Amino acid sequence: MKFEKEISSFLELEYGKTPQDATPTQLYNAVSKAAMRFLAPSWHKQPGKKRACYFSAEFLVGRLVYSNLMNLRLLEKCEDYLKQHGIDPAVFEQIEDDALGNGGLGRLAACFLDSAATHNLPLDGYGIRYRYGLFKQYFKDGFQKETADDWLRFGDPWSVCRPQEKVMVEFGDQKVWAVPYDMPVIGFGGKTINTLRLWEAQGVNEFDFDLFNKQQYELAVKERDEAEWISAVLYPNDDTPQGKRLRLKQQYFFSSASLQSILREYVARHGEDFSFFSQEYAIQLNDTHPTVSIPELLRILMGEYHLPFDQAFTIVKDTFAYTNHTIMAEALEKWDVNLFVSVLPSVYPYVVMIDDSLKRELRSCGILGGDQEKYKIVCTNMVHMARMAIYATHSTNGVARIHTEILKDRVLHEWFSLYPDRFNNKTNGITQRRWLALCNRPLADFITQKIGDGWITDLDQLERLRPLADDSTVLAQFMEIKAEKKKELCAYIKEQEGVQLCADFIFDVQIKRLHEYKRQLLNAFCILDIYFGLKDGRVKDFYPTVFLFGAKAAPGYYRAKGIIKFINEIARLINGDPKMKGKMQVLFVQNYNVSYAQKLIPAADISEQISTAGTEASGTSNMKFMLNGAVTLGTLDGANIEIVERAGEENNYIFGATVQEIEEARDSYHPKKLYEENPRIKRVVDTLIDGTFSDGKTGMFKELYDSLLEGADWHKADQYYLLLDFIPYCEQRLKVNRDYADRLSFTRKCFLNTANAGKFSSDRTIMEYANEIWDIG
Numbered sequence: 004m005k006f007e008k009e010i011s012s013f014l015e016l017e018y019g020k021t022p023q024d025a026t027p028t029q030l031y032n033a034v035s036k037a038a039m040r041f042l043a044p045s046w047h048k049q050p051g052k053k054r055a056c057y058f059s060a061e062f063l064v065g066r067l068v069y070s071n072l073m074n075l076r077l078l079e080k081c082e083d084y085l086k087q088h089g090i091d092p093a094v095f096e097q098i099e100d101d102a103l104g105n106g107g108l109g110r111l112a113a114c115f116l117d118s119a120a121t122h123n124l125p126l127d128g129y130g131i132r133y134r135y136g137l138f139k140q141y142f143k144d145g146f147q148k149e150t151a152d153d154w155l156r157f158g159d160p161w162s163v164c165r166p167q168e169k170v171m172v173e174f175g176d177q178k179v180w181a182v183p184y185d186m187p188v189i190g191f192g193g194k195t196i197n198t199l200r201l202w203e204a205q206g207v208n209e210f211d212f213d214l215f216n217k218q219q220y221e222l223a224v225k226e227r228d229e230a231e232w233i234s235a236v237l238y239p240n241d242d243t244p245q246g247k248r249l250r251l252k253q254q255y256f257f258s259s260a261s262l263q264s265i266l267r268e269y270v271a272r273h274g275e276d277f278s279f280f281s282q283e284y285a286i287q288l289n290d291t292h293p294t295v296s297i298p299e300l301l302r303i304l305m306g307e308y309h310l311p312f313d314q315a316f317t318i319v320k321d322t323f324a325y326t327n328h329t330i331m332a333e334a335l336e337k338w339d340v341n342l343f344v345s346v347l348p349s350v351y352p353y354v355v356m357i358d359d360s361l362k363r364e365l366r367s368c369g370i371l372g373g374d375q376e377k378y379k380i381v382c383t384n385m386v387h388m389a390r391m392a393i394y395a396t397h398s399t400n401g402v403a404r405i406h407t408e409i410l411k412d413r414v415l416h417e418w419f420s421l422y423p424d425r426f427n428n429k430t431n432g433i434t435q436r437r438w439l440a441l442c443n444r445p446l447a448d449f450i451t452q453k454i455g456d457g458w459i460t461d462l463d464q465l466e467r468l469r470p471l472a473d474d475s476t477v478l479a480q481f482m483e484i485k486a487e488k489k490k491e492l493c494a495y496i497k498e499q500e501g502v503q504l505c506a507d508f509i510f511d512v513q514i515k516r517l518h519e520y521k522r523q524l525l526n527a528f529c530i531l532d533i534y535f536g537l538k539d540g541r542v543k544d545f546y547p548t549v550f551l552f553g554a555k556a557a558p559g560y561y562r563a564k565g566i567i568k569f570i571n572e573i574a575r576l577i578n579g580d581p582k583m584k585g586k587m588q589v590l591f592v593q594n595y596n597v598s599y600a601q602k603l604i605p606a607a608d609i610s611e612q613i614s615t616a617g618t619e620a621s622g623t624s625n626m627k628f629m630l631n632g633a634v635t636l637g638t639l640d641g642a643n644i645e646i647v648e649r650a651g652e653e654n655n656y657i658f659g660a661t662v663q664e665i666e667e668a669r670d671s672y673h674p675k676k677l678y679e680e681n682p683r684i685k686r687v688v689d690t691l692i693d694g695t696f697s698d699g700k701t702g703m704f705k706e707l708y709d710s711l712l713e714g715a716d717w718h719k720a721d722q723y724y725l726l727l728d729f730i731p732y733c734e735q736r737l738k739v740n741r742d743y744a745d746r747l748s749f750t751r752k753c754f755l756n757t758a759n760a761g762k763f764s765s766d767r768t769i770m771e772y773a774n775e776i777w778d779i780g
C-alpha cells in the first residue's frame with residue numbers, strides 16, 4: 004500500500020477518524036506506524052558480519068518522527084499529505100519524546116546510532132526503557148520546579164515490543180523479567196536499519212492470586228511494583244552519580260539483559276564454542292555505567308558455560324572497550340562493597356577474580372605492596388568501576404584530544420604507564436542530519452545549492468564552501484538565513500515563554516546542563532558588568548544583544564538551582580529597566596531539551612563555551628553552533644580547541660586561562676584578592692548579597708557568594724576560576740560585540756565556521772570507532 008493510503012487506513016481502523024478530525028497524537032501514531040510498515044522489510048541483521056553493541060544508560064534521541072521520515076525519504080510526502088488535508092506540517096511539534104538522557108553523553112549515543120546506520124555499519128544500541136525520562140522543568144518565581152516526564156502519553160509507535168525475547172535478570176533479593184522494546188535506527192536513505200533495544204523491567208509473577216483472595220491487595224501487586232521500579236525513572240544527574248542501590252540495579256539490569264540476548268544469538272549460531280565470540284561482537288561501554296557487564300559476562304561464561312578463567316577473561320578483554328566522558332572526580336563511579344554484594348552477590352566473586360588477576364599482573368610488572376593501591380579494583384571497601392573498565396578491556400578512549408591527554412597525563416596516568424597502547428582518542432561529533440538538514444532547512448538548501456547535497460553523508464564536502472567566503476552576495480544570503488531563523492525562534496519563544504524578543508539583536512546563547520564548571524554564573528556576572536557599564540557610560544556603542552540561557556539543574560544540586568534563580572533575577576531587572584529597551588534582553592528558557600536546541604542553535608550568532616579549561620571533556624553543542632554558523636566565544640577547553648584549530652582563531656573569540664595556566668595558578672590562587680582589588684568584580688559579585696536581588700530568603704545567593712570567596716569544607720574558594728577569567732571574558736565579549744557591527748566581515752567569520760565544520764560530523768567519529776576499536780569497518 005502507498006504510504007499516504009497507509010496513514011489514512013490506520014486512522015480509520017484504529018481511531019475511526021479522518022485526517023481532518025484526528026488529533027495530533029492520532030496523526031502522529033498513524034504516520035509513524037505507516038512508516039514502520041514501509042521500513043519493515045529492510046529491518047534485519049546482515050548475517051555473517053561482526054556487530055558492535057553500544058551499551059549506554061542513556062539514549063537522548065529527540066523527537067523521532069521528522070528525522071525518521073527524512074531518513075526514509077518520506078518527509079516531503081508526509082508534509083504534502085498533511086497540507087492536502089489542511090493540516091500544518093509542524094503539527095508533530097506537540098509530540099514530546101526526547102527525554103531518555105541527561106545531556107551530552109546520551110545525545111552522543113543517539114548521534115552515533117544515526118551515523119552508523121547511515122554508513123552501513125552494524126551498530127546496535129542497548130539501554131533502558133525508562134517509564135519516565137528526564138524531568139520537565141518550569142520556573143515559579145524564578146526557581147526551577149520539576150515535574151515527571153510522562154513521554155508514553157503520546158503512544159510509542161516507533162517501538163516494537165518483543166515479549167518472546169524477554170530474559171530473566173537476578174539480583175540477590177529479586178528476580179525480574181527484562182522485556183525488550185526494539186526501535187529501528189534508520190540510516191539516511193533508509194538502506195541500513197539497525198536496532199536500539201531498550202529493556203523494560205516487569206514482575207515475574209504478574210500478580211499473586213492467593214494474596215488477592217486473602218484480600219491482601221497491596222501485597223498482591225508488591226512484587227510486580229518492585230520490579231517495575233527498576234526501569235521507572237532516569238537518574239537526573241549529569242556527571243555526578245549518587246551511588247544508590249536502585250542505580251546499581253538499573254546498571255546491572257540492562258547490562259545482564261543485553262549480554263543474555265547477545266549470547267542467545269551467538270549460541271544459536273555456534274553452540275557453546277565461544278572461540279568466535281569476540282570476532283563477532285564488540286561491546287562499547289558508554290562511560291562506567293554499564294561496566295558491571297564485565298564481571299557479568301565472566302560470570303555467564305564461567306558459571307553457566309564452564310569456561311576457565313583465562314579463556315573467559317581473554318574473551319572479555321577482546322570484546323569490551325571503554326569510553327571515558329568526564330574527569331570530574333565525583334563522577335568516577337565507585338560502589339560500596341557491602342552494597343554491591345547485597346545487590347549482586349553472584350557477580351561479586353567475579354569482580355574479586357578480576358582484581359586478583361590484576362594483582363598478579365601488577366606483581367609481574369614489579370608493582371608491589373602499597374604501590375598497588377591506586378590500581379586495585381576493590382580498595383578501601385569500594386569497587387572502582389573505572390579501574391575495572393580499563394583493566395578488563397582492550398581500549399580506553401577520551402572524547403576530545405585535550406581530554407584524552409589529560410586522562411593520560413593526570414587522571415589515569417598510572418594506567419597509561421601500564422598500558423599505553425590501550426589509550427586512544429575519539430573526538431566527539433554530531434550528526435549533520437538532525438543538526439543541519441532537519442533543524443535548519445534554509446541553510447541546508449542554501450548549501451546544497453552551492454555545493455550539491457553530498458555533505459549530508461560526507462560533511463567534509465563543506466570545505467567546498469570556502470572559496471565563496473569572499474563573495475558578498477553569498478554572505479548576504481547567509482546573513483538572511485540567520486535573520487529568518489531568529490524570527491522563527493522569536494515567534495516560538497513568544498508562544499512558549501510569553502516574552503517578545505527583538506529579532507534584530509545579536510543572539511548570544513549558552514545552552515547545556517547547569518554545572519558550576521560550565522560557568523553559567525560567569526556569563527551572568529559578565530551580563531551584569533555590561534549592564535552596569537551601559538548605565539554608567541563605561542560601555543559605549545554596544546550592539547543590542549539578547550542573552551539566552553537554557554539548562555536543567557539536577558534536582559538535588561542546590562548551587563545550580565541558585566544560579567538559575569540568580570539569572571532569572573538578572574533577567575527581571577534588565578528586561579524591566581526602561582533604559583535597557585533597545586539595548587539588551589536576558590532570558591532563561593524553560594525546559595531546554597533537544598527540540599528546543601533545534602530552534603535555538605540555528606538562530607545563534609554567539610556560542611558560549613566558557614567552561615574552566617580542563618573541565619569540559621569535549622562538549623558537543625559547540626559543534627552544532629559551529630555547523631550552523633555561530634562564532635565560539637570560549638575557553639581553550641574540550642573540543643573548542645579543535646574547533647578553532649579548524650575554523651581559525653581569527654574567526655572565533657578565545658579567552659581565559661589555559662589548562663597549563665590554571666595548573667600553575669592553582670596553589671597561589673586567591674579569588675578574594677581579585678575581588679577586593681577590582682571594583683568591577685566586586686560590584687557584580689556583591690549583587691549576590693547587597694540586596695540588588697532577592698533569593699526569596701532561601702540563602703542561595705549568599706551560599707554562591709561564599710563558594711566564590713570562602714570555599715567550603717570540600718573545596719577551595721572559586722574552584723572553577725570564575726574571577727580569574729572574568730575580565731578577559733568581558734573584554735572578549737565586548738570585542739565580539741564591536742566586530743558584529745561590521746555585518747559583512749562578521750558574517751564571513753560565521754560562514755567560515757560552517758565551511759570548516761566537516762571534522763565534527765559523528766560520521767567521522769563512528770568510522771574511527773569502527774576501524775580502530777571495533778574492527779567492523
Ligand code: CR1
Nearest residue numbers: 107108242328329402620621622
Ligand atoms: C561531558 O561532560 C561530553 C559528553 C559526551 C559528558 C561532555 O563534555 O561532550 O559527555 N560527560 O562525550 C558526561 O556526561 C557522565 O559524563
